[in-house]
Amino acid sequence: MNDQPRKILICEDHQIVIDGLRSIIQDFSGFEVVDAINGYSNLYSSLEKYEPSILLLDLNLPQKNGLEILQELRGKNNDIKVLILTMYNKKTIVNKTITHGANGFLLKNCSSEDLLDALNHVSKESGFYYGEGVVKSTKPDPLKEDEFYKRIQLTPREKEIIKYLCDGNKVPDIASAMSISPLTVETHKKNIYRKLGVDSSIKLVTFVHENQLL
Amino acid sequence: MKINCYKTYWFLFSLFAVCFTPLHANDSIVFHDARFSKNLKDFVTINISKKNEGPFSTDKLDRFASLDDKRSFFYLGFDVAQAYSKFTLENQSNTSKEVILSFSYPFLEDVSVYKVDQGDLKLEGSVGINLLKQGVERTWKVSITLLPKERSLYYLVFNKSKGKPLATDIIVQDSDTYYNTHTFQSVAIGSYAGLVLLSLLFTTLIFVFIKRTLFLLYGLYLTILLIFIGSYLGYTNLLLPPESLDVGRAIYVISIELSTAVFILFAQQVLMAKKYLPKLKKSVEFVIVFQFAFRIFLHFMANSMYAAQVELFMKLWYLTILFLIVALVIEVFVYLKHNKKIGAYFAISYLFMAIGSILLVLYHSFGLLKFSFYGLPGIFYASALEVCFLTATLTLVVGQIYQERNSLANKLVLQQQKFLNAFVQGQEDERKRVGSELHDNIGSKISNLKRLFSTKYSDEKMQKEFDDICEDVRTVAHSITPAEISLVGLSGAIDELLETIEKTEQLTINFNTFQFPENLNEGISTHLFRIVQELLQNVIKHANASCVDIQLFGHKNSVTLSFEDDGQGVAQKNTSSGIGLKNIRSRVTQMNGQLLFDSLPDKGTSVLVIIPTKYT
Structure with missing residues (x-):
């Protein structure tokens, strides 16, 4: 079914990349670059004008970065297929694009075959397309993601200060006992409260006892 | 009365x-x-x-x-x-x-x-x-x-x-x-002694703090002056045993001699005679040394020679004192010409003493004139006024010195801070520029080139070569700019950083965030990222640590970075030095934050960075 070529919009701030992509996609049957824009400013006018079905989106863009554009599009319930094309090959970035609703991730140094595969994939299938060499996001460590587990991971210094606090010591005494500045102790204490979700020394003691942190 | x-x-x-x-x-x-x-x-x-x-x-x-x-x-x-x-x-x-x-x-x-x-x-x-x-x-x-x-x-x-x-x-x-x-005299003399002792205490304190010999000299002068006035007013007659009352006169002679010498020397320094009247200063110093040595020699070693020619020697002595005082007066006026403000106080105080001394010498040597009040000699009042004025003037001088020093030190610190900030900022800008240039421009061009080639020639080797170049450019670009901070936020960027470090280093790094704001402004994020980078580098290079805890906390009006390692730590003294820590300090200052660093040998190091967020 190649009656109508699929319309592609390129959003990329380097003319040479745009030119390169245009010339490559020209050779692909079934795909057509309808417009190339440099960034966020003329995105919506172009979308309205050409109604493209695929957006080749760079991440590093002048006004709004690719992730923000993606987020905004999905926020507006725009379900245009978005294929990220970037130099960044980082797990965190790939993960972010997935959570923000991208359809595929390509590296800029991909081959033309890879590009064609990606275009075909996003136009026909629903799964996320990983380009050649893109780092696959591993399953997040369930233990690491667990808020509670995270909360009770105390550093040695924090443990030391908690011990003093649970013994009923005041900040200046702890400071002189540990020979560090009172502000340091105060900051650690603030951090510990934030970490354990408590707001008083009594709650701290209760929490520490209930969870046997020491 | x-x-x-x-x-x-x-x-x-x-x-x-x-x-x-x-x-x-x-x-x-x-x-x-x-x-x-x-x-x-x-x-x-x-x-x-x-x-x-x-x-x-x-x-x-x-x-x-x-x-x-x-x-x-x-x-x-x-x-x-x-x-x-x-x-x-x-x-x-x-x-x-x-x-x-x-x-x-x-x-x-x-x-x-x-x-x-x-x-x-x-x-x-x-x-x-x-x-x-x-x-x-x-x-x-x-x-x-x-x-x-x-x-x-x-x-x-x-x-x-x-x-x-x-x-x-x-x-x-x-x-x-x-x-x-007699009662009046006692009160006056007591006040005088109090004034001198207070001035003495004061000048000693100033000397301890400022460490200028000028103040030590003044203290010495005050001490000798007190002895001189004391003996001149007859206190030696009270303090010495009857059989050695003559020692009182010796004390009087030595103290008047010494006080004149120290007074003149002190005046030389204060009046900056070296600068304005170097020749006069030299002759004054010569006369003082000569007079002092001669008088002491005569009085204690060649008494018979002295006794034979007492009149001549006494006249000589009075003449030298007159010369010194005249020289001093000249110096006062020259100094006054050059230094209008503070100079006036100095000049006044010196004139008091100079006039007092002239009167004293004229009275005791040739009986020319007399100046006394309530039975106390003129020199007593003159020296009281002089001490009063000199102490006040020296206080003013100290104030001036402090002001100058403070403003200078402030300027210097500010300048240094500016320099460092500019340096760090420049570094950051340059990194950003080079990084984005490499990443966006050169990287993109190479990728493009590769694709252009791959459509025409399907050479595996060449493709591989292109991929390697792209990878290299990317690695270099990323090592100099955490451009992804704007994409993934600070915690994402740190995650990435830790991943690369854990690949090569034997180091367990725990990284957690606690209500840390996702949308923290990019400037602060970049600074914090660099700080973490710098601290990690320090740990890898020096700390010999096996475990590092990095935590980011979001508080009501601030964010806190906590960085702890279990390494060998450093002695407290060495913490302030080192380019790395200086850089960190500069970044923290730029964010109006606070850097808390505590470390003890073998107890690891803990660094806290507190950055206010309310007004940024």
Whole structure:
């Protein structure tokens, strides 16, 4: 079914990349670059004008970065297929694009075959397309993601200060006992409260006892 | 204190009494019940002898020559050995009266008062350091009691060694007036001592803080001045045992000598004579050294030579002092010409002392003029004023120094801070520029090139080569700019950083965030990222640690980065140095934050960075 070529919009701030992509996609049957824009400013006018079905989106863009554009599009319930094309090959970035609703991730140094595969994939299938060499996001460590587990991971210094606090010591005494500045102790204490979700020394003691942190 | 009209007049009179007082009409002092205070010199003539005539008696009177002297005080020249004056006291009241003759000069050698009693001489009292008798008060005094309506003739007899002039006031007062005056003097002297001691304490403190020898010199001067004034006012007569009263005079001589020398040297420094009058300064210093050495030599080592030529030496000494004072006055005026503000205070204080010294020298050497008030010598008031002014001036000088230093130090710190900030900012900008250039421009171009080639030639090797170049460019670009901060936020960027580090280093790194704001501004995020990067580098390079905890906390008005390692730590002293930590400090300052660093050997290192977020 190649009656109508699929319309592609390129959003990329380097003319040479745009030119390169245009010339490559020209050779692909079934795909057509309808417009190339440099960034966020003329995105919506172009979308309205050409109604493209695929957006080749760079991440590093002048006004709004690719992730923000993606987020905004999905926020507006725009379900245009978005294929990220970037130099960044980082797990965190790939993960972010997935959570923000991208359809595929390509590296800029991909081959033309890879590009064609990606275009075909996003136009026909629903799964996320990983380009050649893109780092696959591993399953997040369930233990690491667990808020509670995270909360009770105390550093040695924090443990030391908690011990003093649970013994009923005041900040200046702890400071002189540990020979560090009172502000340091105060900051650690603030951090510990934030970490354990408590707001008083009594709650701290209760929490520490209930969870046997020491 | 009660002063009647007559007395006030007398004090005013004696204040400016220069040597031209009218000659006395007769030699009788007549008094009633009222208080009185008279200058004995106004009533008597001095008769002198250049030889020591032995014990005084009325049949030796013709050996003395009458001295036509118009001074308002007793002055016996260099060559006088013995002198006497005759006076009559008449008590017109109906009660017996105690009359006191007080002498202002504390180093009288031998002075006796005889009463003519039915043709015989009766000793009423004798004072002086040669008599080996200690007075109970600081000034010498002879007390005479007159019966009601008594009228008697007295002889005042001086014995002195030749070569040393003697100048003294002798005041005749009733005992009440005497003790009143005495009380006033005690108060004045006490205040003076307090003033000097306070100044001494003050200047010592300043010296401790500022460490300028000038203040030490001033302290030394104050000490010697106190000794000098003390001995001049007769306190040595009280403090020394009777058999060594003469030591008092030696102390007086040494302290006047030393205080002059230190005073002049101090003045040289303060008045910056080195700058304005280098030649005069040299000659002044030469004269001081010469004078001091010479005087000490004569007094203690070549006493016989001194004794033979005392008059010459004394005149020489007085002349050198006069020279020094004149030199000082010149310096004061030159200094005043150059330094308008503070200079005026210095000049005033020095002028007080200079004038006081001139008066003192003229009084004691040639008996030229006298300046005293309430029985205390002019030099006493002059030095009090001088100490007052000098201390005030030095305080001003210290204030000035501090202000200058503070503003200079502030400027320097600010400048340094500016430099460092500019440096860090420049570094960041440059990194950003190079990074994005590499990443976006060159990287993109190479990728493009690769695709262009791959459509025409499907050479595996070439493709691989292109991929390697792309990877390299990317790695380099990422190592110099965390461009993804804007994409993934600070925690994402740190995650990435840790991943690359954990690949190569044997290091467990725990990284957690606690309510850390996702949308933290990019400037702060970049700074914090760099700080983490820098700290990790430090840990890898120096700490020998196996575990690192990095935590980011979001608080109400601030964010906190906590960085702990279990490495060997560093001694507290070395923490402030090191380019890395300096860089971190600069970044923290730029964010108006606080850097808390604590580390103990073998107890690891903990770094806290607190950044306020409310107003940024």
